[in-house]
Amino acid sequence: MTPPPTAPGGTWLITPPSDGRLEAALGAQPDVALLDLEDSVPPYDKDTARTAALDHLGAAPVHGTTMLGVRVNAPGTVHGLKDLVALADTGLRGTIVLVPKVESARELELVAQALHATAAGVRVCALIETPRALLRLDDILASPVLGGVVFGAADYAAATGCRRTSSSLRWARSAIAAAAAAHALPSIDSPCFDLDDPEGLRREAQEARDLGFTGKGAVHPDQLSVIRAAFCPTEEEVAQARALVSAADRSGGQVVRAGNRMVGPPLVAAARAVLDRAGIGTERSVNGGTQ
Template sequence: MQSPLDRANSAPPVPARPSGPTWLVTPGITPARFDTAVGSGAEVVLLDLEDSVPTRSKADARAVVLAFAGARTREVSGPLLGVRINAVDGAEGLRDLAAMGEEGLWPDLVVVPKVESGREIEAVVQAARGAQAAPKVWALIESPRGVVGLADIVRTPDLSGVLFGAADYAAAAGCQLTSRAMWYPRAQLVTAAAAAGIPAVDSPFFSLDDQDGLRRDAMDAVELGFAGKVAVHPRQLSVIAQAFAPSPRELEAARAVLDAASAVAKAGGVITTADGGMVGPPLVEAARAVVRRAGHRPAVTTTSVTKAS
């Protein structure tokens, strides 16, 4: 009988799939919850080997996480499977990478914690060079030094995205874990990611019983430009999904902009109006983003509309 490692190694690589706005993090020390996480509806399930696993349990958690993730990533359907490894400047992080490389059990994506320079990302990318299907590598930014170093970090080749770790950031900065205190580092993260053409995903909201607070925090993330948000419990997922989905009014307004842009493009490509507002390339692109969030792909392009002279 094949072991889980043998079955995972013998399976064909999975086709690449895009991530979405709902991420769910699950402690790597609780394998009984893995299937529940996969069936939760989250678009990315992140199995954690770092903060949620005590030192004495690292080896056991590593074995079950890699066996599970290595098998599940070869499934065509279901969420993306990710693993948050330990920091690569320490022994446990190096053991995580060595185990993935030796067993060939690379998940869909690897989240690298406590990133403060591009070197940490380069180490993980290099370790995954021989994988059948190389994982996407994401940087978790959770310190003032990491925020200051964002310009260097986001330029690292093969970096797929960045996540924000608010709790560690607040502890390191000596500030409170509030929306106002986190506004600056979150904005910095989104700006750097946008400049590099990669997505940014927001930190979890840690008060499990405060759904209104979660909703406000998720709407802040949408307003800032985050592509998604991490949940720490499945019951947070629906609130996050609703926040990142455009409202019917937003969708109607976006479609009106795109209809106006299409009409004016056919008539010669000059700037126009929709619902009393000016319509030009930036607004058309914003409308396209709203419609994409709703799962539609409009045909109009921003190059079809030119600014007024």
């Protein structure tokens, strides 16, 4: 079976599809602009929001470096079913469909099956935001239709009764990032909802990067620069990575000493990943071969 296309990592900016907010979102150039039909849209306005979102998606699913996507309502709800029928009727191409409240692989497969006949290149992503989903994480992420995973901290905290703090959410975030890496899927951390705390956002974004997430969500364009800076390697990290890769290449990929560190294949692989994130390619693999 051909693997599904995966979603981008980096910055995901979630925005209502109406009120002109998409234009502001696109101006900030996130990697993904996610049109929200769920939490940010009241029940009386969902039909209008769905129409607006489909108009945007049908007109141009990609704007420069920004890919459009849509967070539908949960498939088990009336509005979720309406969303899927409308998406199937529109015949989308090359967009992201984020499914909330996912608790089983079967839910994702039903969404993919509903869109399969008319939607080409759609990336079905799972929003993990309940304790039951965490307990079934490996089965969910093993789904052959899945193209990425997003953590929903607010709903998870509400469901568990925990505080939305770094220490309270560390296990859930670590589990999601690790499971996504095991299945070679992009993983996006939950947004920071406090718009007046840039230091808190910076701290959250750095923690997400350190845990292994490939990106982080945002709820306002002003948050994107902080997230980008957190996920971009520092000059010091790039210099260290260059030194490790250079030492490994000179030794043919064997364990060597670089400065005051012993360097073997796992450390070299990590160094190459740092250079990749910085946009610096390397010509040799950790074993001395070509990439």
